[in-house]
Amino acid sequence: MTFCITVQPSGRQFDSAPGEAMLIAGIRQGIGLPYGCKDGACGSCKCKLLSGSVVHGPHQAKALSPEEEAAGYVLTCCGVAQSDVVIESRQVTEAGAFPIKKMPVRVASMERASHDVIVLTLQLPSADAFQYHAGQYVEFLLRDGDRRSYSMANAPHTQASTPTVELHVRHMPGGKFTDHVFGPMKDKDILRIEGPYGSFYLREDSDKPMVLLASGTGFAPIKALIEHMRHTGITRPATLYWGGRRPTDLYQSAWIEGQLAAMPNLRYVPVISDALAEDAWTGRTGFVHSAVLQDIPELSGHEVYACGAPIVVESARREYAAAGLPEEAFFADSFTSAKDKL
Numbered sequence: 001m002t003f004c005i006t007v008q009p010s011g012r013q014f015d016s017a018p019g020e021a022m023l024i025a026g027i028r029q030g031i032g033l034p035y036g037c038k039d040g041a042c043g044s045c046k047c048k049l050l051s052g053s054v055v056h057g058p059h060q061a062k063a064l065s066p067e068e069e070a071a072g073y074v075l076t077c078c079g080v081a082q083s084d085v086v087i088e089s090r091q092v093t094e095a096g097a098f099p100i101k102k103m104p105v106r107v108a109s110m111e112r113a114s115h116d117v118i119v120l121t122l123q124l125p126s127a128d129a130f131q132y133h134a135g136q137y138v139e140f141l142l143r144d145g146d147r148r149s150y151s152m153a154n155a156p157h158t159q160a161s162t163p164t165v166e167l168h169v170r171h172m173p174g175g176k177f178t179d180h181v182f183g184p185m186k187d188k189d190i191l192r193i194e195g196p197y198g199s200f201y202l203r204e205d206s207d208k209p210m211v212l213l214a215s216g217t218g219f220a221p222i223k224a225l226i227e228h229m230r231h232t233g234i235t236r237p238a239t240l241y242w243g244g245r246r247p248t249d250l251y252q253s254a255w256i257e258g259q260l261a262a263m264p265n266l267r268y269v270p271v272i273s274d275a276l277a278e279d280a281w282t283g284r285t286g287f288v289h290s291a292v293l294q295d296i297p298e299l300s301g302h303e304v305y306a307c308g309a310p311i312v313v314e315s316a317r318r319e320y321a322a323a324g325l326p327e328e329a330f331f332a333d334s335f336t337s338a339k340d341k342l
Contacts, residue, residue: 003081007031008050008088016081021057023076027100027197033076033089034199037149040064040078042310042334044199049074052085062314090328098131098196102141107189108164110181113251116171117217118181119153122191124163130195132156134202134228135221135305135333138165138195140177148177149197151307151333153220155227168220168251200333202228203303208329209237211292211304213316216244218308218335219252225305226256230263239267239295243288243312245274247281269295289316293323300324306332 002015005022016025023045026033036044040059049072056064057078064075074087105122113119124130132138137151154166172178202225214222219242229238244250247270256268271288275281284291289312296302299320306316313334320330 003052004084005081006084006086007033008086010089019080021077022054022074022079022081022085022087026076032199035077036198036200036332036334038077038197040075043075043314044332044334045076046073047076047090048072048088050086050088053082054079054085055082056080062310098133100195100197101130102192102194103129105165105191105193107185107187107191109187110185113168114248117251118169118171120150120167120169120181122165122167122193124159124165127159127163129163130159130165132196134224135200136196136198137200137221137333138167138193139197141192141194142177146176147194151198151200151221151224152196153223155224155231157231158227166220168217170217198333200305200307200331201225202234202305203331204232204234206303207236208301208303210239211296211299211302211306212238212240213289213292213304213306213308213312214240214242215288215308215312216249216335218306218312218333219250221307221333222305223252223255226259226263226266229266230259235265237265237267239269241269241271241288241292243271243273243291243308245272247272247275247279287315288312289319292316293319296323298324300326303329304331306330308335310334 002017004013005016006013012031014026014029014031016022023033023035034044036042040063043063046064054074059075059078103125105124108121108123111119134155137149139147139149150167152165153168169181171182212222242250250270260266271284271291272281304320306313313332317330
């Protein structure tokens with residue numbers, strides 16, 4: 001027996017099969033619900049249950065606390081409808097969702113950007129093989145059935161000249177996928193990906209100034225947004241805050257500096273939390289999300305696009321709301337690792 005899922009305030013509807021998570025049902029039918037990890041770890045898909053009954057699969061309390069569940073909130077990524085359901089979701093797209101595809105890709109290049117980051121470029125089967133929004137991600141399909149998610153760091157328009165996607169892979173020692181990338185993987189190896197996934201992309205119907213917040217390799221989808229903004233001529237004021245422990249963690253600062261001359265609307269604020277004396281760092285220090293509030297203590301007139309470690313994204317979400325940022329103006333992609341999803 002299928003159940004009808006209604007999404008308010010858009011009024012869009014779709015059906016969920018028995019035992020099927022609402023998010024997966026929505027993706028299957030082209031309904032653009034917000035989400036990030038799809039594994040009950042990040043909370044990006046959390047929304048209000050207006051009516052009906054939902055049972056949750058495994059998830060973490062940081063994504064949905066018992067108090068939030070008691071207050072009527074659900075995670076669509078692991079919430080299974082037990083009846084017809086009405087939910088309230090602020091990011092349902094009417095159009096523009098691209099089809100999710102599985103495809104083989106070939107390793108075109110591997111460039112060591114820092115001691116623990118590789119810029120991985122993958123050759124696509126053809127220029128029209130893969131469509132996505134700047135900011136979305138793909139999943140690698142591993143041989144044992146596991147998956148690993150990485151955001152595209154290049155904007156879609158770059159496919160016209162070279163059908164490749166650029167990914168920024170940080171080494172997680174002991175990681176099933178990253179140990180392979182930093183070890184035996186070589187040029188021309190064949191991998192399999194599926195995508196595009198994610199609801200993190202630029203909302204172009206706004207003229208509000210933007211805060212682009214990145215920690216670590218959370219810079220990857222932000223880079224794609226910046227490329228897209230430059231290509232399409234978007235001139236909304238935007239300030240990129242990129243945080244790392246040490247200056248070497250900001251592995252493409254030179255690329256950003258190169259964009260500033262061509263994009264007078266873009267500012268760049270690098271922030272370092274644990275610089276050593278040998279780094280001779282003279283720039284901003286502390287937590288990157290706090291640097292935003294030091295510069296913009298009142299955020300009600302802004303939009304924020306935040307990517308990176310879950311603790312950074314969640315701290316920003318909480319503290320920016322207290323600084324006046326409307327919930328619907330905070331867009332995030334929390335970079336949960338396999339360890340985060342345990």
